[in-house]
Amino acid sequence: MEETKMVGLYQPQQHSKLYWIFSDSLTFIKRSLKLIFRNPDQLIGLIVQPIMFMLLFRYVFGGAIDTGGPSYVNFLVAGILVQMAAFGALTTSYSVTYDMQKGIIDRLKSFPIASWTVLTGHVVSDLFRNFISSLILLAVAFLVGFQPTASLSDWVLVALIVMLFTFAISWLSAVLGLLAKSIEAVQWMGFLLVFPLTFASAAFAPTESMATGLRIFAQNQPVTHVIEAIRALMIGTPIGNHGIMAVIWCVAIILVAIPLCAYLFNRQVSKS
Amino acid sequence: MSENNAIVIEGLTKSYKDVEVLKGIDLKVERGTMLALLGPNGAGKTTIVRILSTLLKYDSGKVTVHGYDVKDQAHEVRQNIGLTSQYAALDEFLTGMDNLVMMGRLFHLSKEDANKRAHELLEQFDLVDAANRPVKTYSGGMRRRLDLAVSLIPTPPVIFLDEPTTGLDPRSRLAMWNVIKKLVEADVTILLTTQYLEEADQLADKIAVIDNGKVIAEGTSDELKSKVGNERLELVIKDSENFARAVSVLANYKFIKNDEERTINITIDSGVQEIAKILSLIEQNSVQIESLSLHKPTLDDVFLQLTGHEAEDKKVEDK
Known part of the structure; x- marks a missing residue:
């Protein structure tokens, strides 16, 4: 350490609050994206999961489930796409809990910045990761016989719905991340949230085949609406109110989850 | 400011x-x-x-x-x-x-x-x-x-x-x-x-x-x-009879004793001569000791001196 004058050497830049919210979000997004490629576990999950899901469901259940219309591959792709997006969006919960445990969130809170923007970084990286996983999934689907009827504009809508859904689940998963005390805890919390929602849905079997109670749940819960909307766009099954319900659900989740995140994030300050 | x-x-x-x-x-x-x-x-x-x-x-x-x-x-x-x-x-x-x-x-x-x-x-x-x-x-x-x-x-x-x-x-x-x-x-x-x-x-x-x-x-x-003393001499005394004798022999010194473990911790303020004096007192009164050791002051010593209890006693998590 040669210089002895250490105070006030570097001056922060002066900009508006809003400018910094965007700038800091961008810094955190860059960080989270870097993490995808620096963390081999994330990278492997990103590539292997869609391949495995697609092949297993296609060949294990393919012969056993009667879709009442479309071939099982055609039926399945929408379900797997959404299930994968939901599980992928749980990455935010692990990342948030990790940041809390490591003391990173504490440190950020001692900075003169809007430190909640760290959450934005994790959420946006889920979007990116899910986008890549979805492309891989579709590529595999085509290889095992997927024959969609969607037009280009249908595909754009599919992409938008998947992104909106991912965005909603990621913020929910940020809530879990802020609530959990450990990585183990957040793992089972995420599992309890996503597993029933994706399996008790129209993802892998038509809801008509389910027992009454389960069927009522499965037909009306958000994940089913998202799946049916995507399925309709991809293979031309009737869309009904699924499109509009999917969007309403996702927006509602986002409108609840973001303020909840803000509350929980700030509450941490006063709590422990 | x-x-x-x-x-x-x-x-x-x-x-x-x-x-x-x-x-x-x-x-x-x-x-x-x-x-x-x-x-x-x-x-x-x-x-x-x-x-x-x-x-x-x-x-x-x-x-x-x-x-x-x-x-x-x-x-x-x-x-x-x-x-x-x-x-x-x-x-x-x-x-x-x-x-x-x-x-x-x-x-x-x-x-x-x-x-x-x-x-x-x-x-x-x-x-x-x-x-x-x-x-x-x-x-x-x-x-x-x-x-x-x-x-x-x-x-x-x-x-x-x-x-x-x-x-x-x-x-x-x-x-x-x-x-x-x-x-x-x-x-x-x-x-x-x-x-x-x-x-x-x-x-x-x-x-x-x-x-x-x-x-x-x-x-x-x-x-x-x-307050704490620069160093302390720790004596472990052989048995309780010797321990009682040691305590009375050393009455003029600043020390902390532990009856159960038969240890006496004497604060050393003025270096080697003081240690020599203590040891010769022990010797003259034929107090039998198990071991002796010299310690630099630790957090425990500060606490023993200031509060009379050891630092380790705390069980509350520091969060």
Whole structure:
């Protein structure tokens, strides 16, 4: 350490609050994206999961489930796409809990910045990761016989719905991340949230085949609406109110989850 | 900023549910000096640091850092502090360089400055060779150094170091001490917490001993040591009969005894002659001893002297 004058050497830049919210979000997004490629576990999950899901469901259940219309591959792709997006969006919960445990969130809170923007970084990286996983999934689907009827504009809508859904689940998963005390805890919390929602849905079997109670749940819960909307766009099954319900659900989740995140994030300050 | 004190704490209290963690703390740290908060786990050291760095709300009292009120002017406080917490708060998957540049950007340095500052700090903290390796490959000492480097990015006038060497091996601890010493020379105000008397002694201008949420002693290291004595002689006596005799023989000395373990700890104020005298007294009265040893004063000694109980007795988690 040669210089002895250490105070006030570097001056922060002066900009508006809003400018910094965007700038800091961008810094955190860059960080989270870097993490995808620096963390081999994330990278492997990103590539292997869609391949495995697609092949297993296609060949294990393919012969056993009667879709009442479309071939099982055609039926399945929408379900797997959404299930994968939901599980992928749980990455935010692990990342948030990790940041809390490591003391990173504490440190950020001692900075003169809007430190909640760290959450934005994790959420946006889920979007990116899910986008890549979805492309891989579709590529595999085509290889095992997927024959969609969607037009280009249908595909754009599919992409938008998947992104909106991912965005909603990621913020929910940020809530879990802020609530959990450990990585183990957040793992089972995420599992309890996503597993029933994706399996008790129209993802892998038509809801008509389910027992009454389960069927009522499965037909009306958000994940089913998202799946049916995507399925309709991809293979031309009737869309009904699924499109509009999917969007309403996702927006509602986002409108609840973001303020909840803000509350929980700030509450941490006063709590422990 | 009328005062000459960079940190002022007055009548600070804090409770978690029904546990009173801080029971009225008063402390001042003069600008450009270092205060060490010395105390065992659970004494309330980390709680004080978290309150000072705006991470934790307190119940009553008044706390200012660099002239700003911690409660009402949290943003201004944050602009003037650096915090190094007990656990190196770094992104394990990013490299040392990435961590520094990212944090620099979050301190709102320009891209250019953030890069320049990162290079400077890597140099200063002897991390140039490891700059492009992920932090998860770093040793404990390297992590702590990088962690400290992060809190120095914006060259803040006030720095909090929460147990910066806990868990480090002796060599890394020495390296860390050297880095911290240079900060004090550079006119930074530092509040350091530690469980090691030696660390406080080596680094700090003043030491405040914290126990059970209260400041039980405050002063320079010499002032504290004069209370504790420079060294202590520990005698383990053979049996209870000999022990009783030893206690009466040594009646003129300052000592602390433990009847169950038959140990006598004598404070040595004037060096070798005094030790020789004590030993010859023991010899003349044919007190049979099992062992004898000489100890440098430790946190335990400070506590034994000041409170009459040992530091280890605390079971409350310091959070």
